[in-house]
Amino acid sequence: MKNCISIGLLGLGTVGSGVVKIVEAHQDRLAHQIGCSVEVKKVLVKNLEKERAITIHKDLLTTDATEILDDADVDVVVEVMGGIEDARRYILHALRNKKHVVTANKDLMALYGTELLRVANENKCDLFYEASVAGGIPIIRSLVDGLAADRVTKLMGIVNGTTNFILTKMSNEGRPYEDVLKEAQELGFAESDPTSDVEGLDAARKMTILSKLGFSMDVELEDVQVRGISSVSAEDIDYARYFGYTMKLIGYAKRSENRIEVSVGPTLISHSHPLASVSNEFNAVYVYGEAVGETMFYGPGAGSLPTATAIVSDLVAVMKNMRLGVNGTSAVLPQYPKELKDDHEIHFKSFFRFTVQDQLGSFAKITSLFTECDISFEKIIQVPLKHQGLAEIILVTHQASSAAFKKVIRDLEASDVVDEVRSYYRIAGEE
Amino acid sequence: MKNCISIGLLGLGTVGSGVVKIVEAHQDRLAHQIGCSVEVKKVLVKNLEKERAITIHKDLLTTDATEILDDADVDVVVEVMGGIEDARRYILHALRNKKHVVTANKDLMALYGTELLRVANENKCDLFYEASVAGGIPIIRSLVDGLAADRVTKLMGIVNGTTNFILTKMSNEGRPYEDVLKEAQELGFAESDPTSDVEGLDAARKMTILSKLGFSMDVELEDVQVRGISSVSAEDIDYARYFGYTMKLIGYAKRSENRIEVSVGPTLISHSHPLASVSNEFNAVYVYGEAVGETMFYGPGAGSLPTATAIVSDLVAVMKNMRLGVNGTSAVLPQYPKELKDDHEIHFKSFFRFTVQDQLGSFAKITSLFTECDISFEKIIQVPLKHQGLAEIILVTHQASSAAFKKVIRDLEASDVVDEVRSYYRIAGEE
Structure with a gap:
């Protein structure tokens, strides 16, 4: 078992600098939690000469990613450079070289998450991404932990x-x-x-x-x-x-x-x-x-300190797993086949706002349009807009299918008593 | 390193039964997470013959706590029996026998937490208590994790x-x-x-x-x-x-x-x-x-399933630590000397409701009572209660010290224009 765990950092913007700062400031506590020491071994930057918000030894910086990705001593790669293509290539490279990866890259995880997690599993590596969604909220971990028994x-x-x-x-x-x-x-x-x-x-x-x-x-x-x-x-x-x-x-x-x-x-x-x-x-x-x-x-949801804090939490988890010898088991790959509901299976309440000709029979016509789509009203108000000869109708429906709502919008727009469908919103949290 | 981790359970009520159920139902996942298997070895109950909500082998039950606490094979003791004196004695006994402990006992942790955590540390044992506060919320872990970098x-x-x-x-x-x-x-x-x-x-x-x-x-x-x-x-x-x-x-x-x-x-x-x-x-x-x-x-905040789920999360943490060889490091003992503010250092806004004699000068008198205590008003309403010859005053103050509020309440109660101080509440969340 190694006595020291080495980190390679891809990127040294505000989040990357925050990671360096936290790892340095909390050396003792990290060693205490994981049972060995931690060092930042190398940092990929675009410009070696750029002024940095933190003090970091020049020798630690490199513009060549392979100095990190191909260095057998680097155990964990932290990707905080952003972007998609380079980040994806580097992470795949790192995983294939049996390096664990922590990333804050939401765009990458949304587009290529399954591929990256699969490659991580194939290589018995961890790939953690708590910082990619709502940096200050430990939501990824809560979902993963929660899944164990719920x-x-x-x-x-x-x-x-x-x-x-x-x-x-x-x-x-x-x-x-x-x-x-x-x-x-x-x-x-x-x-x-x-x-x-x-x-x-x-x-x-x-x-x-x-x-x-x-x-x-x-x-x-x-x-x-x-x-x-x-x-x-x-x-x-x-x-x-x-x-x-x-x-x-x-x-x-x-x-x-x-x-x-x-x-x-x-x-x-x-x-x-x-x-x-x-x-x-x-x-x-x-x-x-x-x-x-x-x-x-x-x-x-964002901010460099909350995001860097989330990355360090992921680092601690990776490093604990390394010492346990259970890396590559926590990357949860999709277990069930994906089945998407169609519009007839999606039900909710809606809010509508539209204008109608302010004349006898308008309201009855509107009511029957909704009824024909199997949509009933929970609350409704009508406001005359006298000078335009129009009335505005604002209503909240009972539950109906997304398909029904799409149809009624088409019907409203086609109706000769409707002037304009001004807005339409889903209502959630009551189902 | 052991191939199987043994649990001794103190108590088999709804929470204890929930723990047994979850450990059994999630054997594979637990083994996957911690790298070895888990078994419930013995359960302390009051009555061996009682009908149980779960199926459990009679041989697993005992009415003698020492069969768990002195069994060298038991690695982790889970205390879900409640109460204070017996629970405290058993937990101390377990810790001194180098057993890790998971407890859901809020009363015990509030009264004897520091003692128990100290004994845990002395014996290099873990003592986890996530389930003791708000079972369905991972708040203890979040505070401990958060403390690492905040x-x-x-x-x-x-x-x-x-x-x-x-x-x-x-x-x-x-x-x-x-x-x-x-x-x-x-x-x-x-x-x-x-x-x-x-x-x-x-x-x-x-x-x-x-x-x-x-x-x-x-x-x-x-x-x-x-x-x-x-x-x-x-x-x-x-x-x-x-x-x-x-x-x-x-x-x-x-x-x-x-x-x-x-x-x-x-x-x-x-x-x-x-x-x-x-x-x-x-x-x-x-x-x-x-x-x-x-x-x-x-x-x-409560409920047997959320609480049992929290206990199993703690168990997983203990068992990971066992395999890491870092037990007894996560029990965070108080690091700073306790210094309590006195009433002059505690500041907040308050809400008051009281009745006064509905006569000329009452309001001026009230105002000067508050002013003398250095308390100013943010909002105030006065409602006449005609048939009683009284008026009700309801007001929200600006920030003032707790000492000032205590004094003004005494002054109001002593004042001849005040009929009754009906209520007084602290306002929080705006400081």
């Missing part, structure tokens, strides 16, 4: 800080989307190109990772039905609040028997649901397990 | 399901305390003698355990300032809601520099605080760490 039936997550920040501001201040997005960009909570966040792609990647693990099926990114928040209006949020709901971008994954659904979209949840209070840039994941029931994990 | 500054917990159930019902249905308590007893959510729950003692025991761990100081039960919920009225809850607050029994522990405060009491928290949505019998613990920031763990 079965997950539902996952609901607020897993994108940018959109949660925007929706919180819109809700609290009644301001329009564009305005709040601009502020979020100025504050650094949104990228200058915010597409991946606001269109739900980032959340979809995280839900791919979580649902794959939770259901033990090979869920892929294209299995996730995705809708972003860019069309959400301050009026929608106001009417939703009137009916008792908060607007959130929710990642939703549910198993019924052995068939699953995974989606990401702007969703209404009851004010009293624990997810409704998750505000600003915070993240939370709600897990329903057969034995344990409902649990929720809440915390910061 | 420093806890504040803990807020809803750690008693009975009182949370009662307060939730009172809030939602506007019903009085006695009425809801009776229903809770009928539903099995409250004991026939509910004192330990409703007077805050159960929550205080859990906060003793959590704050000892979080602050790494030897916090004792008598350090916790405790107040129960039996005097909370439906009117208090209504007025609090009007001001934007939800009433919860909150365990509150805070460190400022190296001095700490720990309390349990009915507390108002903002509707938007994540703890405000923790309803019914659910528990949650909010943790503030210097590096990670705010995290919250939410889940069922």
Whole structure:
């Protein structure tokens, strides 16, 4: 058994620097926990001369990945460089050289997670990725541990800080989307190109990772039905609040028997649901397990310190496994064949807002459109918009199938009494 | 290294039976995780003939604890018998015989935790107790793991399901305390003698355990300032809601520099605080760490399945440590001297409700009483109670010291314009 475990680091940005700092500052505690010492042996960087936020010996830096990946002394590779193609190539290379890997790379794990985990298993190596989803929340570990003695039936997550920040501001201040997005960009909570966040792609990647693990099926990114928040209006949020709901971008994954659904979209949840209070840039994941029931994990979704802390936790787990000689057993590969529900099997309540001609018979016509689709109403209000000769109808339905909702939207749009279907949202957390 | 790890179980109630069931059902997975097999070798029961919910071989049962505690083959003792004196004696006996211990015993850990952990360390044994606080929430492990790379500054917990159930019902249905308590007893959510729950003692025991761990100081039960919920009225809850607050029994522990405060009491928290949505019998613990920031763990506080699941997680950790040869290092003994804040160092906002003589000058007199104690108002309403010649004043203060609040209550009670101080609550979560 080795007396010292060597780490090779790919990348030395804020997260990588945080990892170096924590490993150095907690040497004693790490040695205490795992029974041997730990050193950072080599760090891959793009530029040897760049000024760093941390003090690190020049000899530790390299621009040649093979100095880490082919070094027989390196036991664990920590990938914090980001990007997809190079990161994937390096990780595969490391695993084939029997090195354990810890990564914070969500995009990579969403796209190539199953392949990477399979190669890890083939090489009896660990591949840990706690930091890839909601850095400050130990959700991956909780799902893996939970799986040992429970079965997950539902996952609901607020897993994108940018959109949660925007929706919180819109809700609290009644301001329009564009305005709040601009502020979020100025504050650094949104990228200058915010597409991946606001269109739900980032959340979809995280839900791919979580649902794959939770259901033990090979869920892929294209299995996730995705809708972003860019069309959400301050009026929608106001009417939703009137009916008792908060607007959130929710990642939703549910198993019924052995068939699953995974989606990401702007969703209404009851004010009293624990997810409704998750505000600003915070993240939370709600897990329903057969034995344990409902649990929720809440915390910061990003940030260099929480992310680096998650990576060090993974490192400790890898190193404990090394000393136990049980590496390569914790990478849980999908155990069940993936079966996706179709639109007739997915049921939920919905919120609708649309305008109709303010004339006799309009309301009756609308009612019959919904009835024909087997959708009934739970709550409804009608507001005259006198000067336009229109009325606005806002309603909440009872449960119906996704197929029924799609049909009624088509029917509404085709109807001559309907002026405009302004918005339509899924309601979750009451099923 | 042994090929099989043997467990001795003290107690075979619902939790103990759950442990046996999970260990049997998950043999393969446990072997996979720890690299060797696991067996339940002996179970201490009171009555050998009693009908059991599970099928278990008669030969495994014993009424003699020494058959477990003195059996050199037993590696780990799981204590799920409850009570204090016998449990303490057996656990000390087990530790001195170099057996690792997993316990679900909150009362024991609150009273004798430091002693037991010290003896565990002296004997290089593990003593794990995840199931003792909020069975369905991995909070002990999160605090221990978190401590490796972070420093806890504040803990807020809803750690008693009975009182949370009662307060939730009172809030939602506007019903009085006695009425809801009776229903809770009928539903099995409250004991026939509910004192330990409703007077805050159960929550205080859990906060003793959590704050000892979080602050790494030897916090004792008598350090916790405790107040129960039996005097909370439906009117208090209504007025609090009007001001934007939800009433919860909150365990509150805070460190400022190296001095700490720990309390349990009915507390108002903002509707938007994540703890405000923790309803019914659910528990949650909010943790503030210097590096990670705010995290919250939410889940069922009790129940035989969640508790048994937590015990099995602890068992896996013990068994991994056995194979690593690092037992006895994870029991974190208090590292810092305990320093308790005095009343002048504890600051918070408060809610007051009291009646005054409805006459000229009353309000000015009240204002000057508060001003003299250096307490200023944030919000105030006055409601005339005409037929009694009284007015009710309900107010929320700015931050002031606990000493100031104690003084102003004495002054109010002594004042001739005050009829009755009806209620007084701490406000938390905004500091």
